[in-house]
Amino acid sequence: MTGNDILYLVIPCYNEEAVLHETAKQLLAKMNSMFDRGMISRESKIMFVNDGSRDKTWEIIKELHESNPIYSGVKLSRNKGHQNALLAGLMTAKEKADMAISLDADLQDDVDVIDKMVEKYYEGNDVVYGVRSSRDTDTFFKKFTAEGFYKIMQAMGVELVFNHADYRLMSRRAMEGLSEFREVNLFLRGIVPLIGYKSDIVTYERHERFAGESKYPLKKMLAFATDGITSFSIKPIRMITTCGILIFGVSLLMLIYFLVVHFMGKTVHGWTSTIVSIWAIGGLQLLAIGIVGEYIGKIYLETKARPKYIIETVLD
Numbered sequence: 001m002t003g004n005d006i007l008y009l010v011i012p013c014y015n016e017e018a019v020l021h022e023t024a025k026q027l028l029a030k031m032n033s034m035f036d037r038g039m040i041s042r043e044s045k046i047m048f049v050n051d052g053s054r055d056k057t058w059e060i061i062k063e064l065h066e067s068n069p070i071y072s073g074v075k076l077s078r079n080k081g082h083q084n085a086l087l088a089g090l091m092t093a094k095e096k097a098d099m100a101i102s103l104d105a106d107l108q109d110d111v112d113v114i115d116k117m118v119e120k121y122y123e124g125n126d127v128v129y130g131v132r133s134s135r136d137t138d139t140f141f142k143k144f145t146a147e148g149f150y151k152i153m154q155a156m157g158v159e160l161v162f163n164h165a166d167y168r169l170m171s172r173r174a175m176e177g178l179s180e181f182r183e184v185n186l187f188l189r190g191i192v193p194l195i196g197y198k199s200d201i202v203t204y205e206r207h208e209r210f211a212g213e214s215k216y217p218l219k220k221m222l223a224f225a226t227d228g229i230t231s232f233s234i235k236p237i238r239m240i241t242t243c244g245i246l247i248f249g250v251s252l253l254m255l256i257y258f259l260v261v262h263f264m265g266k267t268v269h270g271w272t273s274t275i276v277s278i279w280a281i282g283g284l285q286l287l288a289i290g291i292v293g294e295y296i297g298k299i300y301l302e303t304k305a306r307p308k309y310i311i312e313t314v315l316d
């Protein structure tokens with residue numbers, strides 16, 4: 001399928017000096033092959049978003065831009081995290097691009113399926129999700145937690161594309177749709193399905209990180225998952241209510257039972273049962289307050305409506 005639409009590749013980068021040259025090289029080769037086949041406009045760009053890196057990432061982006069204007073750069077004023085960096089890139093790209101593909105800087109997202117995404121775009125899809133065909137390159141732990149995450153999200157009623165991370169194509173109108181979502185707490189893979197429009201998936205093999213190390217340690221992964229759930233579902237709060245009703249019901253039944261046996265002349269003794277129930281109910285209450293607190297914290301952050309990112313420089 002051919003066309004002359006402008007494609008922007010949007011790549012969030014945080015301390016990626018070890019991979020950036022290689023990534024730039026591979027993406028350039030891919031763009032050139034698409035130019036040669038007349039698939040995309042020659043005004044297309046490879047846009048790196050520097051998310052407040054502390055290493056030479058921005059210097060490398062500047063050098064790349066000077067060597068070839070196909071490379072463009074966006075510099076955020078500080079580190080704002082992968083999701084915000086991605087959003088900053090997409091919102092900048094949509095000014096000129098007809099479509100944008102977001103991908104990681106570490107070459108884990110298979111560059112070869114870019115063509116397939118673009119073909120699906122020309123077939124009339126506004127969103128094309130990259131879906132991992134397997135998790136063979138992951139550690140057992142990552143595989144286990146990631147799958148658990150998708151299952152919990154599903155149980156909480158959040159619409160997610162299974163095994164899709166943030167490797168996806170979006171048309172300009174899908175990006176415009178995205179800009180209407182004002183929430184400060186961004187969880188893109190939950191929001192994108194809510195935009196609507198026709199969408200499709202392409203499957204790909206996810207590679208090992210080319211070089212450098214993962215910026216998603218366990219602590220960040222857990223925070224990301226909690227954010228994902230609490231920004232999209234109030235089921236946890238409903239579960240607390242259900243739990244509360246159940247426990248109250250059981251305690252009423254127990255009360256009736258104790259009274260009945262008492263009047264029949266057999267008082268129930270028991271220190272253990274008393275202590276266990278105090279601890280159990282106490283723990284449950286603290287957990288419940290914590291869950292409610294998560295949501296109140298969300299409201300607090302959302303009402304402040306702080307900017308999600310501040311752009312310092314754009315090299316275009």
Ligand code: UDP
Pocket residue numbers: 011012013014015016051079080081082085103104105106108209213214215216
């Ligand atoms: N990233 C970012 N800001 C951050 C952390 C990560 O822009 O605060 C970028 C990072 O440079 C990479 C992508 O997000 O391009 C995914 O990060 P990483 O590969 O470390 O995550 P993993 O693949 O291990 O989940």
Ligand code: MG
Pocket residue numbers: 104106108209214
């Ligand atoms: Mg990675």
